[in-house]
Amino acid sequence: MTDEHERMMRANQANWDARTPVHLASRFYGLGERLDPARWFADFEWEDLGDLAGLDVLHLQCHLGTETIAFAERGARTVGLDISEASVAAAAGIAARAGADVTYVRANVYDAVEALDGRRFDVIYTGKGALCYLPDLDRWATVVAQLLRPGGRLYLAEFHPLLNALGPKPAEGEGTELLLRHDYLGGRDAVHRNATYTYTDGPAVEGATDSYEWMHGMDEVINALTTAGLGIRRLRESDELPWPRWPQMVRTPSGWWRLPEGEPRIPLLYGLLASR
Numbered sequence: 001m002t003d004e005h006e007r008m009m010r011a012n013q014a015n016w017d018a019r020t021p022v023h024l025a026s027r028f029y030g031l032g033e034r035l036d037p038a039r040w041f042a043d044f045e046w047e048d049l050g051d052l053a054g055l056d057v058l059h060l061q062c063h064l065g066t067e068t069i070a071f072a073e074r075g076a077r078t079v080g081l082d083i084s085e086a087s088v089a090a091a092a093g094i095a096a097r098a099g100a101d102v103t104y105v106r107a108n109v110y111d112a113v114e115a116l117d118g119r120r121f122d123v124i125y126t127g128k129g130a131l132c133y134l135p136d137l138d139r140w141a142t143v144v145a146q147l148l149r150p151g152g153r154l155y156l157a158e159f160h161p162l163l164n165a166l167g168p169k170p171a172e173g174e175g176t177e178l179l180l181r182h183d184y185l186g187g188r189d190a191v192h193r194n195a196t197y198t199y200t201d202g203p204a205v206e207g208a209t210d211s212y213e214w215m216h217g218m219d220e221v222i223n224a225l226t227t228a229g230l231g232i233r234r235l236r237e238s239d240e241l242p243w244p245r246w247p248q249m250v251r252t253p254s255g256w257w258r259l260p261e262g263e264p265r266i267p268l269l270y271g272l273l274a275s276r
Helices: 003-024 043-049 068-073 085-098 109-115 137-147 161-166 218-227
Strands: 056-060 077-082 102-106 121-127 148-159 191-194 210-213 231-238 269-275
Touching (some): 003 085, 003 210, 043 148, 043 269, 056 068, 068 077, 068 085, 085 102, 137 148, 218 231
Parallel strands (some): 077 102
């Protein structure tokens, strides 16, 4: 990783520290209501993950740990890791209030092997807005392989690169139709954002508003994992999201959201199961 990439990741760390109090108070995460970690998961994720009771599970880039707690509730020995000190502190508090036994560690994902003192895991889970903050997927996949026990599994539930390419909202003067606004494939410089508001509701972010994201196509993800020695066992593409990214999306029987009938059916999320 270059010095410039390290500078960008430090900016992202500061940005996530600044986002944390906004997210804690947001309706999006709903932490003032009854905690329901399972609502962030599609049914197919649990089908692919299988029984987690008694297993060691690591959630990389866990932010507030709203998903991490779900693994502990299913009987796993659970660890969450995130680059943001504020996020890790908030996640520990949320888990304590929920009575969930989760250990949280503050570390850059690239330093996870050292930060976890050589501990190995049966299952690693990550995604839903995680990979775009990593400049080097080959190095990420190598870290994942080092953290997994032989026979261990990675589950990646991530926003589809097509979703990221479409962008969250139209530019000024454009209509509501979905248009390609960003790269689908990676390989170019990071996308720099200077945003005072995050993807949630709530007040403006105070302080560090700069962040950097990298685009990663499906081929880049799969080739990084296979090069690191992991075998791809299953790949799913889903047309549903756990929240309405665009205002025209409609609620589904699962409680998630999809584009309405009459619009093209496109992948918005993917689930990838790999094993060492």
